Amino acid sequence: MRFDIKSLLLLILIPLTLCAQGEERERLFVKANSYYSSEQYSLALDLYEEIAESGRISFELYYNMGNCYYRLGQTGQAIRYWEKAKQIRPRDSQVNHNLALARLRITDKMVLPEAFLPIQLWWDLRDMLGASFSFRLSGYFFMTGLILFILSRKFFKKRWFKRLSNPLIIILSILFIITLTLSLHTRHYDKTHRFGILLKKQVEVKSAPRDTANTLFMLHEGSKVRILDKAGTEWVEVSYYDDKVGWIKQNQIGDI
Numbered sequence: 001m002r003f004d005i006k007s008l009l010l011l012i013l014i015p016l017t018l019c020a021q022g023e024e025r026e027r028l029f030v031k032a033n034s035y036y037s038s039e040q041y042s043l044a045l046d047l048y049e050e051i052a053e054s055g056r057i058s059f060e061l062y063y064n065m066g067n068c069y070y071r072l073g074q075t076g077q078a079i080r081y082w083e084k085a086k087q088i089r090p091r092d093s094q095v096n097h098n099l100a101l102a103r104l105r106i107t108d109k110m111v112l113p114e115a116f117l118p119i120q121l122w123w124d125l126r127d128m129l130g131a132s133f134s135f136r137l138s139g140y141f142f143m144t145g146l147i148l149f150i151l152s153r154k155f156f157k158k159r160w161f162k163r164l165s166n167p168l169i170i171i172l173s174i175l176f177i178i179t180l181t182l183s184l185h186t187r188h189y190d191k192t193h194r195f196g197i198l199l200k201k202q203v204e205v206k207s208a209p210r211d212t213a214n215t216l217f218m219l220h221e222g223s224k225v226r227i228l229d230k231a232g233t234e235w236v237e238v239s240y241y242d243d244k245v246g247w248i249k250q251n252q253i254g255d256i
Contacts, residue, residue, distance in 0.1 A: 025056050036064065041071045059088040063095055070098070075105050076221040076254070080197040083224075083256040087190075090130035107220035108240075122182075129179075131186040138179035145172035194227040196238070196253040205246035209235035216246045227255065 032047035045068040051061060066081035079102050085095045129137070145168075152165040201221050206213040209231035219225070219240060228245070229237040236253055239245045 025051050025054055029061070033064070036068065039071075041068045044068050045072070057088075059085050059092070059095075062088070066095075066098065070102065074199075075102055076197050076199040078102055079222050079224075080199070080254045080256055083195075083197065087130075087256070091128055091133070102222065106222040108223045125182060126186050126189075129182065129186075131183050131190065134179045134186065135183035138176050138183060141172045141176040141179060145169050145176060148172070194255065196225055196227050196236075196255045198223045198225065198248075198252060199254050200252045203248050203252050205238070205240075205244070205248055207246060209237070209247045213247070217244055219248075224256075225253070227253075 028047050028051050032044045032051070035041075035044035035047065045065065048061060048065045048068065052065070062081045062085035066078045066085060069075075069081060070078035079099065082095050082099050082102065086092070086099065089095065125134075148165045148169050152162050152169075198219055198221055203219045203221075203223075204215045205217050205219055207216050208214075217240075223240065225238040225240050226242070227236055228239055230250075231237070231247070234250055235247050236250050237245065237247050238253070
């Protein structure tokens with residue numbers, strides 16, 4: 001009987017604790033927004049970071065943190081948190097606009113060769129839709145196609161309806177396959193590719209994870225690199241657009 005009472009108390013206390021934590025985070029968020037509105041960016045950022053450390057993840061939090069860092073002149077951190085916000089809402093026009101403006105300040109300008117058009121379109125769609133939205137789209141196309149199929153076979157058996165519905169079912173099936181594949185590809189890519197933003201004004205990329213190693217090339221604040229490996233807690237192996245690979249200090253990069 002004692003065990004049952006304890007279990008009941010836990011079931012009551014856990015939701016109350018979570019509710020109290022949520023209310024406290026909301027109070028801090030409102031206070032941080034007030035600081036930001038009054039241009040007290042450092043105070044606002046302190047509260048935003050406290051909220052982030054408590055485990056809350058949201059588009060608004062990351063977006064506001066990016067805004068604070070940008071106002072404080074820390075372009076690397078601003079890009080980092082706007083990238084985090086973009087992962088949640090890939091199609092948000094404001095965060096994409098802010099990222100475009102911030103990237104104008106980046107010293108490193110990599111000019112990439114033009115990709116084969118279908119491949120470029122695929123990557124553009126991936127960046128624009130994201131995994132979650134493309135998955136929802138695939139569900140919409142599947143259900144619409146299924147409803148049309150059932151209607152044409154069970155209820156509306158007239159020839160004119162089949163002439164109209166059959167091409168639509170084929171188109172919806174193709175769109176379903178494309179969006180589902182896009183969603184699965186994006187999820188796999190995000191799991192197997194880790195990226196970070198350089199946070200220091202100038203970063204020496206070394207040939208090996210030690211201070212005495214040769215400097216292969218230089219990168220600068222705001223540049224986006226892929227994280228390949230780690231050596232202990234101090235060094236990170238990175239690649240810059242796949243063709244430049246080397247080691248940098250852990251404290252020079254922020255993951256996204």
